[in-house]
Amino acid sequence: MVEPQLIKAAQAGDNEALVQVLRDIESHVYRTAYYLLGNEQDALDISQEALIRIYKKITSYEEKAQFKTWVQRIVTNICIDHFRKKKTTVSMDEHDIVIPTENNVEKELMQDIVTNDVQEAISRLPDTYRTVIVLRYIQDFSYDEIANALDMPLNTVKSYLFRARTKLQTLLHDYEKGGVHG
């Protein structure tokens, strides 16, 4: 949690405070990017872009919004734009995201647990479903906070979240049967 005083100091032009704000949020930014994009390198690139944008736009943040939802809105928007723009980079159809399986430190640490399947299932969700799941479980946001971050009506958030979990259940059930991985 970033201290409000630190945010105010950053907005007032205190560069050290602003850098400290970025340090406080970088892990949150990276986690969202990582689970939305599904790989470390893209997550790093997008996190950098998001932090730079936050650095540039810090003065435009208004207290009527929570700082963490403002930050997550920026990150998720950049990620969503990244989904759209993959023509010349890699094919990132929303049902065709592949989490890299080689030379991935996080994956080596998680191989023994079921989270690999969960991550795989998350990566196969449509963008909007994946986004609400990430905000709900990775950022521990409430319905309201997700709605604010994504600029969505509350009922839409609930609807997406419920459908996303149902879809994940279906995908994980297929994994248990071995239908997806083959």
Added chain:
Amino acid sequence: MKCQEVVELMQRNVDNDLTTQEYSEMMKHIQQCSQCADMLQRLNRLSNDLETLPKVEPPGSIVDMILPQLQDMAGEEKPEEVNLTSTTSTHHKHNKKAKNKKKFSARKWMAVAGGMAATIWISIIALDWNELDHSINDQVQEEYQSEISESSSADKMHQSNSVNDTQDEVETGKEEQTQPVEKSEMPEDNARSMQQSEVINKDEVSMEFAESTTSDEQVEGEIEAEVERNPETQNENSPAEDENSRQLSQPIDKENSGSEQPEVESFIFENDVSEQEESFAPSEPEVLPAPEDKSEVEASDDVYGNEQYVVTIEQQNEQQRLVISMVQNEYNEADTLSWKDGVITTVQWLDEARVSYHVLYNEQLTIYEYNVIEKTEVEGPS
């Protein structure tokens, strides 16, 4: 309670969104419906798995990775301030030149005014001397005539010789000598008129100088004449002058208290057109139409916008990004269209919502149209 209603309660349950009564109703149904009980179990397990997803950390500090960029940005301050600073510095440069020009021009006008005053003074003096000579001649002639008349009974030959001698002396004095002598013997009226002439001339000189340094009328007259002589020059410089006057007029007014600025501008316009063009080189406006020149696009932080959206081309890690953001936006989020290998060559707003841009990739040019409202993109017509 129907199973479908219970499913929604189960979903809300994993988000801790149920009231006590709702929870009781759900559990009551679960105890009676094995299918819903299985579903609840799977849902709780999924939610538990999701909640226990590892809180991944970046391999290193991302802030440290971008710190040089942040420091660069901090050095440049905010983009708006950078623009302001550069504008101000341009203005200072221009103003310094203008001041130098003004000093040079003032000296020039001082010299011209001094020369004109001296000419007028000399001509008046010459005129006065002519008048003085005439008056002296008249006076001498009158004195001699009176002497002649008084000594009418004297020797007429002597008188005529005297008169002739005296006339000779007067003529000699007139031709050769005697300005100092005559000046010293100047009648009071003539001396007074001379002094008055000097005073008048000094006033004229000072007025002439004052006009040359502070009045716009004379300078503007010169400028108009200059402009008439060089209509092409006028055409070439007017847009630049207009552009800069739009951007710079306020700081100039603030810093120079306004009184002399028009004169400074006029002097520059009059004296050195080429230098004015250099110092008044039109700066890039913040909102631009699509450039025709590829080099303009390749420069970093190019900005193209309409009234509501601004498009910025950013270069980062060998990747070009077309960042489309709203001018007024609570969250300041933006649409980012990234191109790793392609080069964005042209950006153009087709209307208020659609922006077209060209991407050169593998020597093939593709045109895309992005709709900022619908957030959709299509390959546009070539």
